[in-house]
Amino acid sequence: MSTRFPAVTVVGSINLDLIATAERLPTAGETIGGAVLSEQPGGKGANQAAAAARLGGSTRMVGAVGSDANGQRMLDALAVAGVDTADVAVLPEPTGTALIVVDRDGENQIVVCPGANSNLSLDGVEFDRDETVLCQLEVGLPVVLEAARLHTGYFVLNAAPAMDLPAELLERCDLVIVNESEYALIPALAEAKLVAVTYGKDGSAMFDQARKVAEAPSIAVSVANTVGAGDAFCAALVLALRQGLDYAHALAVANEVGGDAVGDSSSQPDLAQLGHYVERTAVTAAAR
Template sequence: MSTRPPAVTVVGSINLDLIATAERLPTAGETIGGAVLSEQPGGKGANQGVAAARLAGSARMIGAVGSDAHGQRMLSALAGAGVDTADVVVLSEPTGTAMIVVDRDGENQIVVCPGANSHLSLDGVEFDPEETVLCQLEVGLPVVLAAARRHAGYFVLNAAPAMDLPAELLERCDLVIVNESEYALIPALAKAKLVAVTYGGDGSAMFEHGRKVAEAPSAAVAVANTVGAGDAFCSALVLALRQGLDYARALAVANAVGGDAVGHPSSQPDLAPLGYYVERTAVAESVR
């Protein structure tokens, strides 16, 4: 049995995604008919864990599900993707659920019912200093703070959904990942040591203490579903940086992974190994 730490350890949410695909998103008070309903494994944490496992061959998930059929389904989906679920606890609360409306262009509206995610605790969980830990904010901020305090190694925060962040947490982060809306909603990020910002079809950029130090364009893709694209980007960027790629190359690789995810209808899309994207972006760069 290997004693090497997983490629990424994710502390985060595990949800059942209920996705209604419609021609367009409803306005306030409006009812839209003709949608198609699907159920998928989801949650920002689980999405990132699955992406890391598919890209790098291993990942560890720290999270919580309910003792219901949905919880068992989420555990099976994680394990089937190669994620270590030994530290996913099963609680009496219901499994978290996200209600998602997606329009024909892949844009979405999401309401999350956290359920068991709100009761996640790190009691009994240990971290290896060699691990790379990735958190989001769909679990309680105290849990994220506890992970930041207890883990001595590389620590990454995907600061979504946006909220005010304690100075202690920002100072602890080796990397923060946000989209452009979240970057605008969290002014303190302008002082953070390293922040990656995604701009959808306009690519991504890296900032050190508010100064742009690298950027990479995104390729034009047919959009099927944007729900899991940002999560795939997060895992890919973390893995690329930890492999030693420079900021611009790492952003390019993560953009390519996110682009493939956007073109897939699932919140946890199939992905090629990370090396494929490294080679693909190298070829694209060479012909520019």
């Protein structure tokens, strides 16, 4: 197994997360009082880039923020995490914002106002064949398709939020990552060559054209916030696979990273280096 992994470029969303933590989630038309409001850096793309950098990957972000105070806050947060932000555009539109309600069990409801994310352009962005490109769908399908066409190396799609995916994109993906609900909502994934599916407390599994080829159990954790856990899982799985781990061990590592993330209230939590999680899961992986 290599001790280094190829550079990771994340093409995706950058948002300010406005989080209301309440006892429970409201039903339609209901008002709930007594919540606590917090603000923090977020966006699926930025969360994944921050996680990849903290895990030890050489990471750059391709995205867009507004020319406002929140945009600068998002850039500063990525830089602190160790992410190269040279390819993050600063646009006249407001920085993207996610309105999030989190209950006492860590479950959430999210509404995203994309702002500058809607105008992300890949003009002038170059991709090296040796790097890994990781995309999500919060910046829109056309941008993701363009990235898939421009990049000739290892290409990963976190297919969230769920939507119909063109055959061209699925055929291009070396790996697709989804949660259980997204897997059910995108039937075309049954034809994908490699799909990782997360099942929350039931762990995760890897599928090759709908055939399960590996799985790994979750770890028991106290849930503080599930918002960034899936993003941390994505970053860890990509790095673990690119470092040469087999499917089952890579899933176990990503589950451990996701478990640490779900126990942290931040959407961009501090994480140990990937090697720490590899060692922590090595005995269990060897026993399977």
